[in-house]
Amino acid sequence: MHVNYLREILIGLGCALLVYALSFTAPLQSLDRVTYDWGMRLADRDVNEQVVIVAIDEESIASLGRWPWSRDIHAALIDALGAARAKVIAYSVFFFEPQRGQGLEAVDEVLSRVQQSGLFELTGQVKEPILQQQLETSLGEFTQSLLEMRTRLDSDEALAKSLSQSANVILPMLFSIGKPLGNPDQLLPQPLQDQQLPVDSGHDPAAANRQALQAIQAFVPLPLFMQAAAGIGHLTVEKDIDGNTRSEPVAVDYYGTFIPSVAVQAVIQYLNLTAADIHFIPGQLLRLGGLEIRLDDRSRMNNFYYQDQYGRTPFRVESFVDVVSGRTPPRHLQDKIVLVGATAAGIGDTQATAVDSNMPPVVALGHTISSLLNEDFIVTPGWSRWAALLAFVLVTLYLVIWVPRGGAAATSLTSLLLVAVLMAVQLILVASESLWIPLMSPVVLLLLGHTLISTSRFLMSEKAKRDSDLDSAESNRMLGLSFQGQGQLDMAFDKFRKCPLDEKMLDLLYNLGLDFERKRQFNKAVAVYQYMAELNPDFKDIAARQDRSQAMDQSIMLTPRGGVGDSLVLNGSGVEKPMLGRYEVLKELGKGAMGIVYLGQDPKISRTVAIKTMALSQEFEGEELEEVKGRFFREAETAGRLNHPHIVTIYDAGEEQDLAYIAMEFLHGCELTEYTRPDKLLPISQVLLLMADAADALGYADEHNVVHRDIKPANVLFNPETGNIKLTDFGIARIIDSSKTRTGTVLGTPSYMSPEQFAGKKADGRADLFSLGVMTFQLLTGKLPFVGDSMASLMYAITSSEAPDPRQYRPELPECVGGILQVALSKDAEDRYQNGYEMAADLRQCAALADQQAG
Numbered sequence: 001m002h003v004n005y006l007r008e009i010l011i012g013l014g015c016a017l018l019v020y021a022l023s024f025t026a027p028l029q030s031l032d033r034v035t036y037d038w039g040m041r042l043a044d045r046d047v048n049e050q051v052v053i054v055a056i057d058e059e060s061i062a063s064l065g066r067w068p069w070s071r072d073i074h075a076a077l078i079d080a081l082g083a084a085r086a087k088v089i090a091y092s093v094f095f096f097e098p099q100r101g102q103g104l105e106a107v108d109e110v111l112s113r114v115q116q117s118g119l120f121e122l123t124g125q126v127k128e129p130i131l132q133q134q135l136e137t138s139l140g141e142f143t144q145s146l147l148e149m150r151t152r153l154d155s156d157e158a159l160a161k162s163l164s165q166s167a168n169v170i171l172p173m174l175f176s177i178g179k180p181l182g183n184p185d186q187l188l189p190q191p192l193q194d195q196q197l198p199v200d201s202g203h204d205p206a207a208a209n210r211q212a213l214q215a216i217q218a219f220v221p222l223p224l225f226m227q228a229a230a231g232i233g234h235l236t237v238e239k240d241i242d243g244n245t246r247s248e249p250v251a252v253d254y255y256g257t258f259i260p261s262v263a264v265q266a267v268i269q270y271l272n273l274t275a276a277d278i279h280f281i282p283g284q285l286l287r288l289g290g291l292e293i294r295l296d297d298r299s300r301m302n303n304f305y306y307q308d309q310y311g312r313t314p315f316r317v318e319s320f321v322d323v324v325s326g327r328t329p330p331r332h333l334q335d336k337i338v339l340v341g342a343t344a345a346g347i348g349d350t351q352a353t354a355v356d357s358n359m360p361p362v363v364a365l366g367h368t369i370s371s372l373l374n375e376d377f378i379v380t381p382g383w384s385r386w387a388a389l390l391a392f393v394l395v396t397l398y399l400v401i402w403v404p405r406g407g408a409a410a411t412s413l414t415s416l417l418l419v420a421v422l423m424a425v426q427l428i429l430v431a432s433e434s435l436w437i438p439l440m441s442p443v444v445l446l447l448l449g450h451t452l453i454s455t456s457r458f459l460m461s462e463k464a465k466r467d468s469d470l471d472s473a474e475s476n477r478m479l480g481l482s483f484q485g486q487g488q489l490d491m492a493f494d495k496f497r498k499c500p501l502d503e504k505m506l507d508l509l510y511n512l513g514l515d516f517e518r519k520r521q522f523n524k525a526v527a528v529y530q531y532m533a534e535l536n537p538d539f540k541d542i543a544a545r546q547d548r549s550q551a552m553d554q555s556i557m558l559t560p561r562g563g564v565g566d567s568l569v570l571n572g573s574g575v576e577k578p579m580l581g582r583y584e585v586l587k588e589l590g591k592g593a594m595g596i597v598y599l600g601q602d603p604k605i606s607r608t609v610a611i612k613t614m615a616l617s618q619e620f621e622g623e624e625l626e627e628v629k630g631r632f633f634r635e636a637e638t639a640g641r642l643n644h645p646h647i648v649t650i651y652d653a654g655e656e657q658d659l660a661y662i663a664m665e666f667l668h669g670c671e672l673t674e675y676t677r678p679d680k681l682l683p684i685s686q687v688l689l690l691m692a693d694a695a696d697a698l699g700y701a702d703e704h705n706v707v708h709r710d711i712k713p714a715n716v717l718f719n720p721e722t723g724n725i726k727l728t729d730f731g732i733a734r735i736i737d738s739s740k741t742r743t744g745t746v747l748g749t750p751s752y753m754s755p756e757q758f759a760g761k762k763a764d765g766r767a768d769l770f771s772l773g774v775m776t777f778q779l780l781t782g783k784l785p786f787v788g789d790s791m792a793s794l795m796y797a798i799t800s801s802e803a804p805d806p807r808q809y810r811p812e813l814p815e816c817v818g819g820i821l822q823v824a825l826s827k828d829a830e831d832r833y834q835n836g837y838e839m840a841a842d843l844r845q846c847a848a849l850a851d852q853q854a855g
Helices: 002-022 026-042 058-064 071-083 102-117 119-123 129-153 155-166 205-209 223-228 262-270 320-325 361-374 384-405 408-433 440-485 489-497 503-518 522-533 542-554 622-640 684-703 765-781 791-800 815-824 836-854
Strands: 051-056 088-091 169-177 213-219 231-234 247-249 251-254 257-260 278-281 285-288 291-294 300-302 316-319 337-342 583-591 596-602 607-615 650-656 659-665 716-719 724-727
Touching (some): 002 384, 002 440, 026 408, 026 440, 051 058, 051 320, 051 361, 058 320, 071 155, 071 320, 071 337, 169 262, 231 262, 257 262, 384 408, 384 440, 440 489, 440 503, 489 503, 489 522, 503 522, 522 542, 583 607, 622 650, 622 659, 684 836, 765 815, 765 836, 815 836
Parallel strands (some): 051 316, 088 337, 213 251
Antiparallel strands (some): 169 213, 251 257, 278 285, 596 607, 716 724
């Protein structure tokens, strides 16, 4: 007992040393930050309603043109925000480089040539006073016109003018973070130096440099913008060890100059603060008027990130184009802090935060400003390290004193309770008190230490138990032999398993496995061989016998065992493959609309086929079974009548043990669905020719009174090597005659259905041509012509709305494509192509035109 007690104490101490060393590594620190994020998500706090976002979103880019925009557009926004009396305007868009268009460069070149031409000097040589005056007036007016034109073309000047007039715009800059090794290449511009935070006079300057993020390079706006802007702030982001953003560097130290962030600048301007109202103690505190922000040792504030509302950002968001065009009511912007930045996908980098893994920078800026104004930031108090260390020590004492002395049940319950308490304390402190105390190291120590001590205790007790069981091993062996001799094989196996598994037992178990095989209890023979393999997988031929018994067990039932969706079980080596009729089943290919599809072979003629199966009796009963069975074989009857190079060939159909099957042509290739994505579209002429082949096939089917009713890319197989297509799955096709046609039944895939199918009317071959038109539109553009948020809206679009011009999605399409699709997608079947051959002819003619255009 003393030895066991000492061993468990050493395990507890070893775990404490290991976890303490790991607490300085990335994985354990990341675990602390995960709980930090959980606690923040549990908090229920509201954003500051004074923060409004003007988003450069997809709608604005679609209306105002491709990004980046001319800066006179930004000037127009600033003017509009000024007219709406916004209190503060903060940009997250950078203006580092001048923007000069070709028109401005041309005007500057003309002005330069006029100034260098000497025309003004030549007018002085004209002797006629009247003529001289006219020349001087004309040259002056011409020069003035050029200057006015230059003013209109200079978007930088336009933006600088709007910045000056507004006097409330904050522009962003960036720093490259690093430890300075010398002096800067150049000092910050004077307008930027005027923005620095005043360090508390009682603070040691040398210590201040160690208590803020240090920068080695600055990227600033253009000088004319810095002169005109109300303030400049940095947008430098520092990521945590796990790549997420949780903190805001309120100031960055650039060679002794502390430049505030955009968020801090916005709050300063919003609260009308002066330098006397600001107190900054690096690594401790930033006081902005009545706001007191506690900082960590690197002058960072731990942001609070507010929960989204109904899947959207909690801030009021106005579209850029709505504000510029005047559609946004001024009351939404008046006296607000307006943040301008991109939310459209693909514009700038995003940030991973506690509430959003892809948060746009302008939204993150809104969370930071709201945290400042609401004082919602998370504080890491100075005593947090001591609190975490105390918890660690207490857990260590618990592991080395209480766990070795306590019982298994009591210590397990206590350990789980302590884990719950530690995690709850960390989460509650973040959620309700805005305090972060990292406690995951004690939690990990508790889980690891208790697990290892319990495992060690269990292994020792199991060893003692095995020692006591050795005395009864011989009696169990004799009982097992007795039961085996009486034919009670299950009881014999139960007794043999109570004996130690060693080389002596393998012979007895091998004979028991042979007895199970003789009784055709193959699954139990497999269990015996698997049990033997735990000790010696190479004993005699148990591997081969196990495979054979498993195969024999699986071959007892030919049909699937769990219903229509279950696969046919294929046998292993040494046993014949399962058969369906005269076809040998090789492997499963996939699941079709009515069942499972296998790869098979006709042994007589060595023909490879695809076999579609359906376990009818396991899904249907009585009259319903007969109806479904009739539908299944009617598919084979319908498609079997069709012999066309672009329609799959049906070879045979049958039924075996209530497993119905159809043997059909095995096709190489893939579904056309692969080529409906915008990034994988086929060449225009190739699509048109493929659809012409499909139209020919539908025309041929229509001649034989067969309507497919479910034409879509998934039912068309395409072989890229041969360029050939084949229509497949006439699973909902019907023979069009009076005895078998039922109206009022909707069959097909909604996005590709014709208006008459939605209306429940009798559909003919022209309905398939409508579906073919939808598929052609999708293969050419990567988009469906008719879409809807619900079945009702989709039905309305198909039956009432006109299809869009495909060239709006793909301008290079020839004009003839629009004409063909307009006919094919007509709402009235009488206005469409009356058969597939007509549509095929137009498609091939249009393909020739497409080739000419491409050439």
